[in-house]
Amino acid sequence: MMAPGCLLLCLRCRNLLGSRISTQHLSLLVQSCAAPLPSGNPTGTRRIQMCYYSSAKHLEVLTSATDFVSNKSCVLQGPKQAIDLDDNVELSALEEIDDEEAVRISVPTALPPSSTSLKDYVDKSETLSKLVQLGVNLWKLEQRPNVGSMLLRLDYETDVATKLLFLKDIGVEDSCLGYIISRNPFILTQSLENLNTRVNYLKSKKFSQDTVASMVSRAPYLLSFSVKRLDNRMAFYQQQLNLSVANTRNVVSRLPRLLCGSLEPVKENLKVCEIELGFKKNEIQHIVLAVPKVLTANKKKLIQIFDFLHNTMKVPHHLIVKFPQVLNTKYLRVKERHLFLEYLEKAQYDPTQPNYIALDSLISLPDETFCSELASAKLEDFCLFQKTL
Structure with missing residues (x-):
């Protein structure tokens, strides 16, 4: 009958070496350990050397066992090469270690497998904790489909920090970073090359660096659109309102979301001003230059306030054009x-x-x-x- 201690040692070595020791070699080790015990020292403690030969790698493991261990070494003949188990082999979960070794073990904090709120991940995710420090509103972001999982996949150093530095380089204030990411978290997934291209386009249209920074801060989605789209929007306002390049730049810089939102409400308001409210095209141009928000105002509210001004207060068109702020x-x-x-x-x-x-x-x-x-x-x-x- 084989010594229990030796059998335990063989099985533990199998756990340590994993797939690197075959069933055949394990059988040879067990057979060697099953040799009859000598009568001289039945309770002695010995160090057993097990050598395992492989054509790809030669391994040697030194371990100890107690209780009924033979003086005879369990040896498989072949070249030997010492290895460091700490570097090459994962310890079994059942392996006993002392207190000093236990203190040195670093256990990574696991993320919750699932959650309905990003707050459960803030303490465990560097990206989320840094975004919270910037003032990002995670509560609003987690309401949007797939945004929460996207943020958790981002690496802070490579995905987030580089975009924050880019925004600061173009002049965005630190206090605006949280607002921008809260409204447009997808800017963190944009490549730096695309962001640079879009900023360079705005500068080519004679927007100053301070103006670009202000536009990005007030319209967070501005840098998420391609240069072609931005250029088409600029051309649309210039043609529809018959504006000069300078006036187009003035209108867009004061209301940069004109380059981001849908054009349908803008087209609708232009028709309302001309057909329903009765303003001439040059009057509409003057109103827009003074109050660009008229282009994106709620159509019903715009009609309501004009109706009260013109029909109840009896204010003529030319006075409304002279003080267009009243429409806003x-x-x-x-x-x-x-x-x-x-x-x-x-x-x-x-x-x-x-x-x-x-x-x-x-x-x-x-x-x-x-x-x-x-x-x-x-x-x-x-x-x-x-x-x-």
Whole structure:
């Protein structure tokens, strides 16, 4: 009968060496270890040397065993070459180690296998933890399909840090980095070559570096579009509004999302201004140059405020064109102030008449100044009147 300690040692060596020791060689080791035990030293402790010969690699493992181990060495003849098990062999999960070795073992922190929230990964992912420090809103990003898994696959040094340095190099402020990535996380997947090409295109159109940085900060998707698309958008606004190159650049720089969003709402608003509101093309051009947001305004709100200005307040087209900011103000603000002036019999918007009230003053002044300078009333009276509407 084979000594139990020797058999255990053979099996442990098989675990250590894995596929590098065949079943045939293991059988030879077991047979050697099964030799009859001598009667002289049945309880002695010996170091057993096992040599395994392979045409590809020669291995030698030194280990120890106790309890009924023979003085006879279990040897397979062949050339021998010592190896370091720590470097070449993975230890079995059942291998016993001392406390000192256990302290030296580094165990990587595993990511949760699945989760409905990115917050469960922040402490375990360098990329997510760094993005949180930048002010990125992970809660908004995880609501978007596939964005969370995309962020977890990104390497911070190669995918994230390089893009952040690029944005800083073109002049983007540190405080804007979190906002940009929160709105457009896909910028982290763009190649630096493509990002450089798009920035160089904007500079070729005479946008200054400060302007480019401002445009990217306010329109995070700007650098996600190809040069061809950006160029087509620039040409569209220049042709539709009959603008010069300088004026086109002025409009786009003040509202850079014109280069990112859909053109359908813009085309719709241009038709509304010309057909439904009755503005001439040169008047529309003047309005857009003063207030580019008119191009992307909600169509219903645009019609609502024009209808109140033109049909209720009796303001003609040319005065609206002179003060186009009124089209970009809140409808309720205009309505409340006009009705209060009308109640006081001071609603006079004709510049040829006495006590004329300019539209820009009507909408831009704070409530207290509006009451004291235009309505000649107390703020408390205006607040009480608002409650009656």
